[in-house]
Amino acid sequence: MTAVQERASAAEQQLASRRELLSAAKDLVPLLRKNADQAERDRRLPEENVTALREGGFFKLTTPRRFGGHQANMRTYIEVTAELARGCSSSAWVTMILAGGNYAAGLYSEKAQKEVWDNDPEAAIAGVLTPNATSRKVEGGQVITGKWAFASGSYQAQWIVLAFPLVNEQGEAIDQGLALVPMSELSIEDTWYVAGMQGTGSNTVVAEDVFVPAHRILAMSKVAQGQYESEFTEETEYHSAAVSALTLAVVGPQLGMAQAALERVLEIVAQGKPIAYSFYERSADAPSYQLNIADAASLIDRARLLALRAADDIDEAGLSGKYPDILVRARIRMDIGQAAKLSREAVDLLLNVGGAGSFAQANSLQRIWRDIETASRHGYVNTDLSRELYGKALLGIEEQVAPF
Known part of the structure; x- marks a missing residue:
């Protein structure tokens, strides 16, 4: 098999795996949504969620195929965790973190990997x-x-x-x-x-x-220089840009949180209720609502496009065997920060539509709002630092203020 054929075969395998995982994640959303309040009360994932995620193979999202995992590339990683977050921010976040850890283990030597997975292929x-x-x-x-x-x-x-x-x-x-x-x-x-x-x-x-x-x-x-201990160079997923990959991962759940907020607001507006203190008998007829919803949906689309561009850059680095140069890595970091910022801004706009009722404890919007306000300020997605890194790279300034 030629190199071109091998690459095409790997791409087909990733696509098939992505479709299967996304379908399974979509099926899991109702359960995760049902248990989201319990996760908050318990300050940890309910065992029902953990069992479903483990049995669904999501905790093996990035485990090497040699040990029975999916060996997902970054695009799959992002899309799957985003889909899970439509049901429960916390469940998606934990899945993302465990997938990040399993991905990181793929950078270690075979000896270390065997210690983890030989006796327990389900290890996260x-x-x-x-x-x-x-x-x-x-x-x-x-x-x-x-x-x-x-x-x-x-x-x-x-x-x-x-x-x-x-x-x-x-x-x-x-x-x-x-x-x-x-x-x-x-x-x-x-x-x-x-x-x-x-x-x-x-x-x-x-x-x-x-x-x-x-x-x-x-x-x-x-x-940080793309030098890893894994002997399995054909496993391109673990020979790309690890720092960029681990940083990008935290955006996946945030895309899903914003999407969940949009879906919730559309449900509320579809109920046909009037706008308080106005002459609008149906909120859907109000241009202000229409514009806020359109703008929020567009922000979510832009966030997703930036995140997936970054994912594709990382995947391409692994497939080509070429470590991305500083400008590409800085742009990835910029994309990460902007994707998080845009997702958060989308939720803010949707709260304008949801109104004060969005903050009722019985309304999932208030939980999504608190979740994305927290998640989007993770150190990996520091928007101002991302802008600084990208600006320095564009200007040819070699000083580095963070690994990326």
Whole structure:
């Protein structure tokens, strides 16, 4: 089979998998929607959701096919998590995080991957990439101690990727490390008391003198340059632009949140109720409502187009074997920030249509609003920082203020 034929075959396989996963995600939306309030009350996903997501294969979205996973590319990753978010923001977010962890595990050596999936093909991996830890170098690896907040998916994960300072024998930090650690060696502190994304259970994971062998450690400086430990170079999904991929992933659920808000507002308007303190007997007849809905739908479309362009750039990098240059990576980062911003703005417009009733606890719009206000401010989608990175790249300024 020629290289062109192999690429065409891989594309067909991805398309078939995407259609299957999207169909399954759509079927799951009613269940997730039904349980969304419970997820908020419990501050974690209901077991019914977890079981459905696991049995549906969504926690294996990016697990290598060698271990029974879907090995989804970025376009599939984004579209599937967006679809799940139409039902429940938190369920989609946890799925996205676990898929990100499984994707990250695909960057490690075969030895590390086998430790994760040989005995448990269903294993899911969470991740926190803020290096809130101390470490010391010992024979064969590093010993880490620390606390990592915002650990979404930690209740559902069997493993987790944790950032920490990679040190030499003198205790000097020489890089940022990414440690692949079993959840069984960690504890969880109940710290997740927030206004939005309450159902994610994003508590704090704690490590006390946990030994991490060298084969389960990646150097962030290499990852940021597209240098990975995986020996399976034919698995192009894990040989693209990892930092860009992990950053883009957080946008998927936000696209679905905005879409869910649009669908809810259309349902409300379709009820034919009048506009309070006006002579409009049907809100659908009011140009102000029509314009706000049209503008919101257009913002959602634009957000989706930007996110999928970024996804296609990342997928193409893997297929071509060429690491994206700084300008492409900066544009991806810009697309990510703008997609999140546009999604949030769309929900704001839809709240104008929904009115004060949108904030009733019985109305799902208020939950979606709180969720997207929280999610769209994740550090990965810092819109102002994204603009700075892209502006510097366009002007040829080499100074880097963040990995991308």
